Amino acid sequence: MYFRETNVERDWNDFKGMYGNKEGARAAFEKVCGALLRNKYPNRAYEVEVSNGDDGIDIFVGNGIFDKSLEVFQCKFFIDGFFSSQKQQMKSSFDSIINNDKYSVKKWYIALPITLNKEQHKWFDKWKLERSKEHAIDPGNIILWDGDYLLDQLKESGLYNTWFKIEDSNKIKEIHEYILNKDDKTLKIKGDNEIKGLSEHLNRTSSFIPSETRLDFTKVLAELAQNATQHGGGNFISVCSNNGQVELKYDGKRFNSLDFVVEEYHGLGIRSLKCFLEIYKDSVECSYKYDKSNILTFKFLDNLLPHQTDNPCFIFTSHSIHSLSSDVFRAINHDCEEVEIDLISTHMHFSNLHILINDCVAKTRKFNTKFKFIIGDRAMNKHMVSHLDSRFSSEDLSRVEWVFK
Structure with a gap:
């Protein structure tokens, strides 16, 4: 190093x-x-x-x-x-x-x-x-x-x-102290850390978070970690879970995701965080402070209930849908003949949404899987759906149903 x-x-x-x-x-x-x-x-x-x-x-x-x-x-x-x-x-x-x-x-x-x-x-x-x-x-x-x-x-x-790994003596000291004081409740991550690493850590240390909520939360943390690296200049990022709280800590400049008003140009982490906190507003509290490092703390209250359903044939997308393909194949592994996907709360741009949906439908031809997409004006409108339908083959189109809410 x-x-x-x-x-x-x-x-x-x-x-x-x-x-x-x-x-x-x-x-x-x-x-x-x-x-x-x-x-x-x-x-x-x-x-x-x-x-x-x-x-x-x-x-x-x-x-x-x-x-x-x-x-x-x-x-x-x-x-x-x-x-x-x-x-x-x-x-x-x-x-x-x-x-x-x-x-x-x-x-x-x-x-x-x-x-x-x-x-x-x-x-x-x-x-x-x-x-x-x-x-x-x-x-x-x-x-x-x-x-x-x-x-x-x-x-x-x-x-x-x-990228050129320029570090000052204070950073070396901070990392050294972290290594000496590291415990099994803390995970050191990189901004591009795979969700799998975060998921395993939270599964092991955060039993106070219901499993389906934990899935949503893992994606939010991964995107926030990436933003801390790309936009906050962070090199040292850690997640610590203890006593009903999860703490995301990162160095670099002051970078508080809670301060931002969600705009189209903001990264997924900021939009995902806003959406997650809106959905779980009665059961999750989030606060930020700066004490030599940025510290974003999530407190999970006792009344927390999973927002996701336990039905594997139903997929709820509370923010971005980059994991949609893996979620769909999880449903197929559970012998789901029809997969219902709730896209109402997604903030993803239509062009990217179009690519991911088309990819999922195309990859499931051999299973003859049927899809029911539940959408609202936030992500798509009927004109966009018509445009998307025109890209499907007649075979794929016969397996797709759109429900507007």
Whole structure:
């Protein structure tokens, strides 16, 4: 683990040492680009899981992947130079997305950890002009983000210290004290910690929370932890459960999710928290204080009852629905012929809702699972439903029912 004084400057050449090897550095570089873009474009920037079928998209910015003005980013960790093989990789990535008629790409970006020399800039500008003429694209929409620009953007957004692991002596002392005083009621987590780790911890330490409520609460905590890292500059995050309370503690700048009025551009954690507290307003109290670190405390009262039903064929989405696919397959494993999904309280943008619903319906064809979606104006209206229905095959559409409330 790396710890340095805050006045130490690091650049992309330090990445291999910090993240183990070149492969670790390459993966971290893509995550850095994703974090930076989510910071610049809240709720519009999305990473694409690496696969042979990613169509040349590492990250996209838009209102869903079928946005008519899609901005596509390729993040290439070419730390050892920009030569023939690297140029060919870049050209292949560009051709893969620009020749794919499934997408409407307005802008294409290449993010590199290096600074090009004069000859390399000449080559890039010539290639850009050739491609823009060939595909009738404005050359200004083929854009290079080099290593210097990325570093400047990370510093401006407050993400530099997080990803380059710049720590001061007080942080080292705090972490050291935490390790010495750690007990089995406390879990140290990262902002991108999998929900599974939080779920196991809460199941073990928080029996005072009903199981279905615990499922909702776990998702809220995971999203708040991610926000603490991405927007609060937090590096050290912990969850402690004891005596009917759960405490989320994180360092970084003062970042109180309770202070925010929910707006469209806010991260999922803030919206999920507001929705969770609204649903459980009679049985959960939440407070914030700052004492060298941010501390968000949830107090669960004795009158707490689960909001979820124990019926596995019914899925209640109290905030985001990123777990919808796993919830649906849980229902299928319980032999549910029809799955009823309550979407009334979700705050998810329609384009993302559309992608997730379509994905769940398509993946359950072989089970012939029927779906009843309960919706309200908060998430969708009848015009949106009509648009979504037009995307289903006739086979899938026969398995879908919409109920407006």
